[in-house]
Amino acid sequence: MIPRVALVRARPVLAALFAIAAAFAPAAAQLPAAPAPQAQLVPAAAPVQTGASALAQDAAVYAAQNHVSLDEAAYRLRAQEETVAATDRLQLLYKDRLAGIAIEHHPEYRIVVLLTGTQPVEDEAIVAGGRTVPVTFHTGAVATRRQIVAAITRHQAEIRALVPHPPGMGADPRTGELVVMVNGADADRLGAGTLKNRIAAIAGVPVRLRLLGRDADMSMDVGGGSRVVGVNPADGRYYACTTGFVVTDGARSGIVTAAHCPDSMSYVDRERHATPLDFAGQWGWGYQDVQVMVSPEPLRPLFYADTAKTEARPVTRWRNRTSTRAGDVVCHRGETTGYSCSQVELVDFAPAGDLCGGACQPTWVTATGPTCKGGDSGAPVFNGTVAFGIVKGASYRGDGGCIFYYYMSTDYLPPGWLLAYGADGVTAP
Numbered sequence: 090m091i092p093r094v095a096l097v098r099a100r101p102v103l104a105a106l107f108a109i110a111a112a113f114a115p116a117a118a119q120l121p122a123a124p125a126p127q128a129q130l131v132p133a134a135a136p137v138q139t140g141a142s143a144l145a146q147d148a149a150v151y152a153a154q155n156h157v158s159l160d161e162a163a164y165r166l167r168a169q170e171e172t173v174a175a176t177d178r179l180q181l182l183y184k185d186r187l188a189g190i191a192i193e194h195h196p197e198y199r200i201v202v203l204l205t206g207t208q209p210v211e212d213e214a215i216v217a218g219g220r221t222v223p224v225t226f227h228t229g230a231v232a233t234r235r236q237i238v239a240a241i242t243r244h245q246a247e248i249r250a251l252v253p254h255p256p257g258m259g260a261d262p263r264t265g266e267l268v269v270m271v272n273g274a275d276a277d278r279l280g281a282g283t284l285k286n287r288i289a290a291i292a293g294v295p296v297r298l299r300l301l302g303r304d305a306d307m308s309m310d311v312g313g314g315s316r317v318v319g320v321n322p323a324d325g326r327y328y329a330c331t332t333g334f335v336v337t338d339g340a341r342s343g344i345v346t347a348a349h350c351p352d353s354m355s356y357v358d359r360e361r362h363a364t365p366l367d368f369a370g371q372w373g374w375g376y377q378d379v380q381v382m383v384s385p386e387p388l389r390p391l392f393y394a395d396t397a398k399t400e401a402r403p404v405t406r407w408r409n410r411t412s413t414r415a416g417d418v419v420c421h422r423g424e425t426t427g428y429s430c431s432q433v434e435l436v437d438f439a440p441a442g443d444l445c446g447g448a449c450q451p452t453w454v455t456a457t458g459p460t461c462k463g464g465d466s467g468a469p470v471f472n473g474t475v476a477f478g479i480v481k482g483a484s485y486r487g488d489g490g491c492i493f494y495y496y497m498s499t500d501y502l503p504p505g506w507l508l509a510y511g512a513d514g515v516t517a518p
Contacts, residue, residue, distance in 0.1 A: 135401045137391060143402050143473045146394065147420055150430040155194055165198045166418060168218035170475065173412050175215045176200060179224075180411070183210075188230035188237075189262020192416030194432075199223040200414075203265050205230045230265030232294040237267050238437045240292040241451040245439060247291050249448070251284065257484070259438035259451060262415045266297040270441070270484070273300045302486055331424045331468040332356070333479040334404060335390045335509040336381060336502060341369075342388040343381040343506065345479060346467035348373030350380055372503045375450040378481045379497060380467075381506055390509035392469050394420065396427030404510040405474040410436060410454060410498035419456050419477050421494070423465025430472075431457045438495055440482060454478060454498060458491035470496045476508055 152162035210226035366382035478496035
């Protein structure tokens, strides 16, 4: 197993484009010195979880985090998927008034829809998970979700120019505000109230500052992990990343990871057998951070979810970003942190800095901490057997604790490449 090692910078060109550091050190001795038997990205003998067992694993984490019974947790995760079509319908029905949709977990599990204007809307209920899920409508929001996202797109450069450390920003679906994540020292220097008013005057929508602390790492960086490794010819060092989901172009099987990984990589399994992967391409601009590596053999459409990599999960479906709600439970499995679950916070997020070949678009999704760390880049984000995306970066406190991480939705897989899913790897339409 490849140990976690010191941070070094990734390829100079990609580092300039994405400002992302990779989590490796020179480690020639850590790779097989001579050809070894071919590895499989998921060993043929690995047990494959059923949908029920995958749900049970995630539900156990949810139950512990939210202090509910295991049966209640399983019901809520079933309801999470079964309410998607209904909330998609509500988005269309109230598109001219919609400020946001969010899942609330306390004091009860319910869906909250925030609308502009004062005309009331009668509450309703959705049958899901074998029960009814309440839907509560709140009115009085000043700006719609579309207006806030448009403000980010149009005024991001002006807002960034106000402070020394470029902030991250997103549309908060719970409050109908533009939330701007600023370094605490910047807020102290300018005055939080003054800074908020200046941003509001520029954006033309309600603004809330989120102070990440004076010592917060605003780089939004997550470096590479391990298991897929390659050499950067520019410096001769080994670099590694976490693999995401299996994809196909109809003729070839590939695995996705983050775009800042080396072009030439090999998958290293638990027995340290290496399988060379062919570089198919990388896409890393305003809304993408993804690379496809092609396997010489067809890949089973599975991914590891547990920390120890003892069981694999199939992908049975995927979640569009526009159908994702604040409060949705998502899990990820990174090479550094292993398996953990938390909740979606923002669905329209533009990361700080120039991590996307320049400023990032508000198309990224954030998930709350406390579990993320350098080494999780490229990791799969999922719930049960539903694919949500792959990890791009994170923000950390001064003590290294995870504030939040953010991921690229599977909506933005590169053209021609589709998620492989099901027992036989049938591709998504």
